[in-house]
Amino acid sequence: xxxxxxxxxxxxxxxxxxxxxxxxxxxxxxxxxxxxxxxxxxxxxxxxxxxxxxxxxxxxxxxxxxxxxxxxxxxxxxxxxxxxxxxxxxxxxxxxxxxxxxxxxxxxxxxxxxxxxxxxxxxxxxxxxxxxxxxxxxxxxxxxxxxxxxxxxxxxxxxxxxxxxxxxxxxxxxxxxxxxxxxxxxxxxxxxxxxxxxxxxxxxxxxxxxxxxxxxxxxxxxxxxxxxxxxxxxxxxxxxxxxxxxxxxxxxxxxxxxxxxxxxxxxxxxxxxxxxxxxxxxxxxxxxxxxxxxxxxxxxxxxxxxxxxxxxxxxxxxxxxxxxxxxxxxxxxxxxxxxxxxxxxxxxxxxxxxxxxxxxxxxxxxxxxxxxxxxxxxxxxxxxxxxxxxxxxxxxxxxxxxxxxxxxxxxxxxxxxxxxxxxxxxxxxxxxxxxxxxxxxxxxxxxxxxxxxxxxxxxxxxxxxxxxxxxxxxxxxxxxxxxxxxxxxxxxxxxxxxxxxxxxxxxxxxxxxxxxxxxxxxx
Numbered sequence: 001x002x003x004x005x006x007x008x009x010x011x012x013x014x015x016x017x018x019x020x021x022x023x024x025x026x027x028x029x030x031x032x033x034x035x036x037x038x039x040x041x042x043x044x045x046x047x048x049x050x051x052x053x054x055x056x057x058x059x060x061x062x063x064x065x066x067x068x069x070x071x072x073x074x075x076x077x078x079x080x081x082x083x084x085x086x087x088x089x090x091x092x093x094x095x096x097x098x099x100x101x102x103x104x105x106x107x108x109x110x111x112x113x114x115x116x117x118x119x120x121x122x123x124x125x126x127x128x129x130x131x132x133x134x135x136x137x138x139x140x141x142x143x144x145x146x147x148x149x150x151x152x153x154x155x156x157x158x159x160x161x162x163x164x165x166x167x168x169x170x171x172x173x174x175x176x177x178x179x180x181x182x183x184x185x186x187x188x189x190x191x192x193x194x195x196x197x198x199x200x201x202x203x204x205x206x207x208x209x210x211x212x213x214x215x216x217x218x219x220x221x222x223x224x225x226x227x228x229x230x231x232x233x234x235x236x237x238x239x240x241x242x243x244x245x246x247x248x249x250x251x252x253x254x255x256x257x258x259x260x261x262x263x264x265x266x267x268x269x270x271x272x273x274x275x276x277x278x279x280x281x282x283x284x285x286x287x288x289x290x291x292x293x294x295x296x297x298x299x300x301x302x303x304x305x306x307x308x309x310x311x312x313x314x315x316x317x318x319x320x321x322x323x324x325x326x327x328x329x330x331x332x333x334x335x336x337x338x339x340x341x342x343x344x345x346x347x348x349x350x351x352x353x354x355x356x357x358x359x360x361x362x363x364x365x366x367x368x369x370x371x372x373x374x375x376x377x378x379x380x381x382x383x384x385x386x387x388x389x390x391x392x393x394x395x396x397x398x399x400x401x402x403x404x405x406x407x408x409x410x411x412x413x414x415x416x417x418x419x420x421x422x423x424x425x426x427x428x429x430x431x432x433x434x435x436x437x438x439x440x441x442x443x444x445x446x447x448x449x450x451x452x453x454x455x456x457x458x459x460x461x462x463x464x465x466x467x468x469x470x471x472x473x474x475x476x477x478x479x480x481x482x483x484x485x486x487x488x489x490x491x492x493x494x495x496x497x498x499x500x501x502x503x504x505x506x507x508x509x510x511x512x513x514x515x516x517x518x519x520x521x522x523x
Contacts, residue, residue, distance in 0.1 A: 100474020
């Protein structure tokens with residue numbers, strides 16, 4: 001079997017699985033089996049694709065035997081292979097968590113209306129993510145975005161509560177706006193060049209007038225920056241994510257903004273390597289970091305706090321893209337893998353805190369270090385990693401970005417250095433607030449009242465209440481496994497940085513991409 005034959009499977013298998021889980025309907029155990037089998041297989045396939053990409057091979061598949069110019073082309077290189085593997089690992093972990101929680105078939109928060117749509121929707125989401133990472137043309141990147149939009153809206157509004165529907169409406173409006181802008185950009189690109197294939201565009205965009213090229217680049221950047229929650233287009237995220245169930249919020253936090261970041265990396269390096277918007281992106285990165293983390297510091301709810309830190313750390317990724325040198329791109333790719341894993345971990349742990357404490361509000365939590373030391377450890381490790389404490393992967397990624405800013409030697413680069421350090425310190429402060437209030441202070445837990453209010457229980461009563469809410473093993477094991485994976489990123493940081501350095505060099509080889517796609521894709 002040729003390795004190229006594996007390329008479409010990260011998209012095809014989840015779509016087949018989605019169809020099977022729809023047919024299975026309310027046969028919950030069968031749905032769970034199909035979903036686990038499909039997503040587990042995708043993890044293995046993506047690991048094989050990464051092994052091939054690590055050798056420097058670029059896998060190109062013209063779907064249906066068509067030449068890339070005439071049909072759909074799928075491309076796997078070092079960047080896309082890494083993103084595929086990391087995204088499939090966290091999706092698999094979230095799926096196991098959801099099965100353990102029971103949300104895959106029942107909305108336990110709202111009393112038990114069967115929701116058999118969870119499994120097919122999660123699989124469509126996985127297919128949409130893979131479509132974006134594999135696509136070799138702008139239109140099918142757009143298709144991947146729309147698959148994500150459809151699936152994420154369904155997942156966001158599970159249970160149909162007022163808060164979830166309201167958050168879902170805001171989410172859809174903003175993302176439809178970004179889709180319209182992206183689609184407009186695709187239409188103008190095609191009108192100006194006669195193609196939407198990335199390999200062909202790499203040559204034809206250079207022949208356009210500077211004004212036309214600048215307009216097309218600007219439209220694509222706006223569309224991708226909204227998807228990635230880059231300031232000032234980031235306000236939708238903290239209002240949308242915290243209302244969803246824990247596994248949904250976790251997969252959103254890990255993946256949805258990263259498809260926007262991936263698209264920024266791909267188009268900036270392949271289509272617009274001249275860097276005319278780099279200064280704008282640098283200031284956007286700085287404001288994203290600072291506004292996001294200041295918002296996090298002001299929050300009293302763990303989910304909202306983590307949502308703001310998610311926005312803030314997107315700024316680090318845009319920082320690496322905007323600097324534009326090899327060190328910046330390599331560090332941005334490394335930090336993307338780190339951030340996908342860490343944010344997913346923290347939202348899953350927050351789900352565990354909510355199960356035991358009855359709330360995610362810091363006002364209603366306390367004493368978990370003594371009442372649930374294992375849970376405290378599961379939070380402590382990824383929290384320190386997010387804050388960038390050495391020698392964890394968050395610290396190593398930030399050091400790489402700081403080196404990239406220093407190498408740039410520009411005023412904006414040094415300003416970003418200062419902003420990055422300040423953001424890291426404020427991240428540590430925000431995480432310390434969560435630790436000090438939810439884990440360190442005297443015992444406190446929440447008891448939901450019949451009228452929807454929350455009653456605080458303190459002292460021995462809180463300990464008894466928390467003890468009466470044991471964590472199912474089906475929730476703890478996937479969370480602990482993902483925390484271990486996050487630690488492994490630190491253990492293998494050397495080889496991983498070697499891989500991302502090679503990925504950054506490969507991104508800079510535009511002729512190599514064009515020759516591989518246009519020369520091999522039709523075979």
